[in-house]
Amino acid sequence: MSHAPQPGRRAALALAPGLALAACTAPQVEQTAGYSGGRLPRPERIYVVDPGVAADDVKLDDGVRQRLAQMTSDQSLSQQRLAAGRQAAGGVAAEVTAKLQSFGLPAERVGRAPPPGAGRVVIVEGHLLSVDQGNQTRRNLIGFGRGRSSVTVEVQVYYRDGQAAPRLISSFEATAQSPMTPGALGTMGAGAVVGRVAEVAASNAILSNVSNARSADTGSEGRRIGDALGLRLGRIFAEQGWIPESAVH
Known part of the structure; x- marks a missing residue:
């Protein structure tokens, strides 16, 4: 004999697709060149330089409210593009x-x-190869990939010993996009059935993911790229013997 799902379970089931979509948006990191020589001595310092930014490679938010804010800003559009790009670049480096x-x-x-x-x-x-702020209004209302923001960066890693010519250890191209979670319209039906404490408890974590996706910006995409790149670099440096493999997590 079948039983109807409990209220909290209904809310969770209604919102679960948003979690699945969010989980499918991990940064894509492709190694474009690698080092094939012998092990190198452990460096004394590792310098992480903020990625370069060109205003022409940045696309600002094209939502109506954001366009109005851009038009009334004290900064030129070029300055606003640079600021958005530097936010993403800073997230990567940090x-x-x-x-x-x-x-x-x-x-x-x-x-x-x-x-x-x-x-x-x-x-x-x-x-930075490209920065696209997407359309926050569409992310807020519709979601599921509408109005997604994205950042793409190219990174090179060099080893340099004193005055000697630098050696390329590795290079990467990485892209991150905002999660494909549902917007307000996509979650409104589930929100209507949340009328009990059990329902709230069942859906709290999912709603948190939706909220984070709506507030996503190119700075957060840059940070996600940086975290993924840092992990890849840690594995490469462990192969060089600079740190134990167990240290990379």
């Missing part, structure tokens, strides 16, 4: 640095690479 530090590596975020002669160092640098 998260790569934090991830490498969590592995016990001597990583430091810097504005530019140090000059030759600074000892044995690794330099992580690159530039």
Whole structure:
């Protein structure tokens, strides 16, 4: 004999597709070049340089409210594009640095690479290929990929010993997009049935994911890229013997 789902379960089932979609939006990281030589001595410092940004590679939010805000801003559109790009670039560099530090590596975020002669160092640098703020209004109302924001970055990793020419250890191209969770219209039906404490408890975590997706910006996409890149770099540095493999998590 079949039984109707409990109220809390109905709410969870109604919102569960949003969680599945959100889980499918991990950053895509492709290694485009690698190092095939012998092991290199452990560097004294790892310098993570903020990726370069060009205003022409940034697309601002095209929602009506955001366009009005852009038109009334004291900054030119070019300055606004640079600001959005730097937000994404800063997110990449900050998260790569934090991830490498969590592995016990001597990583430091810097504005530019140090000059030759600074000892044995690794330099992580690159530039943003594209930044698209998407359309926050569509993300808020519709979701499911409508109005998605995205960031794509190209990164090179060099090993440099004193005045010697730098060696390319690896290069990557990485892309992150905002989650494909449902917008307000997609969750309204489920919200209508949430009338009991049990229902709220069942759907709290899912609603949190939806809220995070709606408020996503290119800075958060940059941070997700940085976290994924930092993990890939940690594995490469572990292969070099600079840290134990168990340190990479």
